Amino acid sequence: MISSPPGAYRHSNDQWGSFKRLSANLPEGSLVVLDRKVAKLHPTVLTALKARRPHAVLQLTGGERAKSFEALEQVLSAGLTLPRSGTLVAMGGGTIGDVSTMAAHLLKRGVRLVQVPTTLLAAVDSSLGGKGAVDVTVRGRVVKNPVGVFHYAEETWLCPELFASLSDTQRREGALEAWKMVASLDAELFQAYTRRAPALERLVKDARRLKESVCAQDPYEQQGLRRVLNFGHTFGHVLESVSHFKLSHGDAVGLGMLCALDVGRALGVTPPNVAERVEAALQKGPGVLGRERTAQLLGRAALKDIQVLLAADKKTGAGGELRMVLLTDIGVAEIRDVTAPQWRALWPAWTQGVRP
Incomplete structure (x- = not known):
């Protein structure tokens, strides 16, 4: 049986549970894009990730600035040696998910994507549906999402303990x-x-x-x-x-x-x-x-x-x-x-x- 290419449409595959339990199934050598604030609020996340011997853990500051070509370039640079069979994990809110989805689509013409939404907004909306995008400035004003891709996540991990710190x-x-x-x-x-x-x-x-x-x-x-x-x-x-x-x-x-x-x-x-x-x-x-x-x-x-x-x-x-x-x-x-x-x-x- 021929499997679908990375990022192809698939019905949502939601996994509920603690991050420690779900991350135990993460392939070694994965690239993780992690919101800095999440790393600070949930220090056990880094411990669990390091146990999986990741390719790299790139920490970015979440927020609209993460949806920029500069941030996209950082993710792409971190994943240049990731194999086509590799996995990119997007762990943060919607902006981290957006730039990571773009990168997963572009790296090696498509690598496996796992979404780990850490905000309620990302959990209910942006982590589902395959969309990734970055913003562009037009006449001094930032225009949201005019440049983007479709790249569906293979799995979404929903970890209730990550929502406990939300304001x-x-x-x-x-x-x-x-x-x-x-x-x-x-x-x-x-x-x-x-x-x-x-x-x-x-x-x-x-x-x-x-x-x-x-x-x-x-x-x-x-x-x-x-x-x-x-x-x-x-x-x-x-x-x-x-x-x-x-x-x-x-x-x-x-x-x-x-x-x-x-x-x-x-x-x-x-x-x-x-x-x-x-x-x-x-x-x-x-x-x-x-x-x-x-x-x-x-x-x-x-x-x-x-x-x-x-x-x-x-x-x-x-x-x-x-x-x-x-x-x-x-x-x-x-x-x-x-x-x-x-x-x-x-x-x-x-x-x-x-x-x-």
């Missing part, structure tokens, strides 16, 4: 990404979550199941089905950029969802009662930041800069229209083209921190 902010931003999928994909689960907030492990398993169900239908984003996962990302990425990435990705997506609800309501796509229910659930459940935060960020930016960021977004159509994910009901989303005059009409309310 309330990190838990909130991960929960917001999970609620994004629930609100746009599963009405029944949305109802259940509004009645009783799920435990962390349940939240991770539900979010990964929902994302996997979408990715399995469109693994390389060729049919457009995966676009539904971008609910809240169009203006979320803009808010991240104008904050110079002081606003976390999950919090940005939360505010981006509010913008998407506003756009949908203004276009007559999202029924007002649906928009109100989702916004109330995001406030009560994961705790989306207030609209005043959107106003603070957009108030510092020129409208022309916002247009540059949106034009560079990979979800923009050929005519410059935004391809936005808008809700038509709880658990039901559609892709709609939104013209510049349509979203600009909401700008005054957004910069005042009020619902249009």
Whole structure:
């Protein structure tokens, strides 16, 4: 039987357990890309890794700066002598996972990848789906993810003890990404979550199941089905950029969802009662930041800069229209083209921190 090449699409192979137990199966001579903060917070991780005689353990500082060509070059240099049959382990949050996925795809035209998400956000979202990307600066503004690859992980290790050190902010931003999928994909689960907030492990398993169900239908984003996962990302990425990435990705997506609800309501796509229910659930459940935060960020930016960021977004159509994910009901989303005059009409309310 001929096996799939490294990085080819495969259904998620999630392994739950302690890092010490799971790492015992790591092939010797693997390249590990490890978030420096994780190494400091969880010193036993390095002990377990060294027991497997790694090719190298490259420590990087997590955060948006890790998604750069400079960081990618560091990973590639560390893995130059890794064999084609080698393994790259990405251990950290989403940014470490992104640059490691890029490197795994490029090294020897593809090596085996193992994801070990250490943040809730990476666990519910970025470690699943095969995407890796780096950022590019355009006219002084950082554009998120315009250069990337698909390279699926062979395994994902989910180690609950690594989540114990997460801050309330990190838990909130991960929960917001999970609620994004629930609100746009599963009405029944949305109802259940509004009645009783799920435990962390349940939240991770539900979010990964929902994302996997979408990715399995469109693994390389060729049919457009995966676009539904971008609910809240169009203006979320803009808010991240104008904050110079002081606003976390999950919090940005939360505010981006509010913008998407506003756009949908203004276009007559999202029924007002649906928009109100989702916004109330995001406030009560994961705790989306207030609209005043959107106003603070957009108030510092020129409208022309916002247009540059949106034009560079990979979800923009050929005519410059935004391809936005808008809700038509709880658990039901559609892709709609939104013209510049349509979203600009909401700008005054957004910069005042009020619902249009």
